[in-house]
Amino acid sequence: MKFPLVAATCLLLAGCSSGGTDQVVVTVDQPVTLADQPVQVKVSGLRPHKAVTVGADAVDQDGKKWHGKATFTADDDGTVELDTAKPAGGTYDGVDGMGLFWSMDPPAGNPDEQSYLPPFDNGRPVEKLEISASRDGKRLASTTVTRQWMASGVTATPLTMAKDKLTGVYVAPKADGSEHPSVLYFGGSEGGVPPMSIPYLLASHGYPVLTVAYFHAPGVPEDLRNIPVEYFATAARWLDQQPGVDPAHVVVMSASYGTEAALLVADHFPALVHGAVLFAPGASGMRSYPHPGAAAWTYQGRPVGLDPIPVNGMNGPVLAVAGSADAAWASQQAAELIMLELDDAHSKFPHEAVVVTGAGHGVGGAPYLPRGTKINHPIVGPYTLGGSRPANESALRQGWTKTLALLKSLS
Incomplete structure (x- = not known):
């Protein structure tokens, strides 16, 4: 406009x-x-x-x-x-x-x-x-x-476990009578419902977004421990049923710890999830957080191990964005490993790793806002993300542009 x-x-x-x-x-x-x-x-x-x-x-x-x-x-x-x-x-x-x-x-x-x-x-x-x-x-x-952040007509509706079997927020664009690609979005080790800037902006571009909390929020576990992958499949099914959602083009999006769940739900439920956007990803199952001693995820009631997460079941395009100076974990290596695994699986869908030199862990979201390289993590306190403000801004611009292009390619 x-x-x-x-x-x-x-x-x-x-x-x-x-x-x-x-x-x-x-x-x-x-x-x-x-x-x-x-x-x-x-x-x-x-x-x-x-x-x-x-x-x-x-x-x-x-x-x-x-x-x-x-x-x-x-x-x-x-x-x-x-x-x-x-x-x-x-x-x-x-x-x-x-x-x-x-x-x-x-x-x-x-x-x-x-x-x-x-x-x-x-x-x-x-x-x-x-x-x-x-x-x-x-x-x-x-x-x-x-x-x-919110275009005219964008609405946000809270969801609860008691009523919806999910904890989160559904953000819908202004209805136009058509079905559109949609996004299932969740955060990382911070827990709770993630910041709403991404859902608001994606909905403003015409894409319905369901953002969910999977721990450290009402109705879900307090710790990131033994979280069922099936919870995210339930969220994808709920999203499928909403007006204006194209059930053949649901993309899962997450950052940091949550990218493991994104890979797992996309691989195990290819009929529900048709692509993935991964910011500062991991490529293997992880231990529980912040208190180790168990698995972070379960599938069919069994703990997900620490091996690389299979991607041969992926049923859509995959974008991974990482920084070479990630101080939280080796997201560059994870992004590159995911692409190698997709190559080995002879994926017929586009897949790309965007690795930005000098960027840190904070590479997910839209650009043009001042962001620090350190945060006060809501669970563990002071936390270094790494990188520099200019390099992180470059990663945000590249990643966001490619995210919008991926969604547009499904329209």
């Missing part, structure tokens, strides 16, 4: 010793858009070859104001286009039209230990950024960009 070009004309005219003035305008091609869509930022009306600082400011859900900036030199026409201009300095390096967005820093503390979470507007997450142009500390012009 295209929106009219908006411009904010400066209220201040910045003079120089020669008596000249800037009449500066900041423009954004899409002032209101989904949070996973890039925008084009342009500053015009500058004096040619003069420096200008372009900034981005956004308030998170805790009321903290994040800030990103970059200094540029205007071209012969007195213009700076962030898609093509390389900053001389700032919170990011290199040519990157969305650099201001993901490189914002918190007002205090180590950026690697914090991540931006958007505030809510009428129950829906919305990020509002002010994009400004300044020189010598004086603001010349600004405009506002609104980033949304």
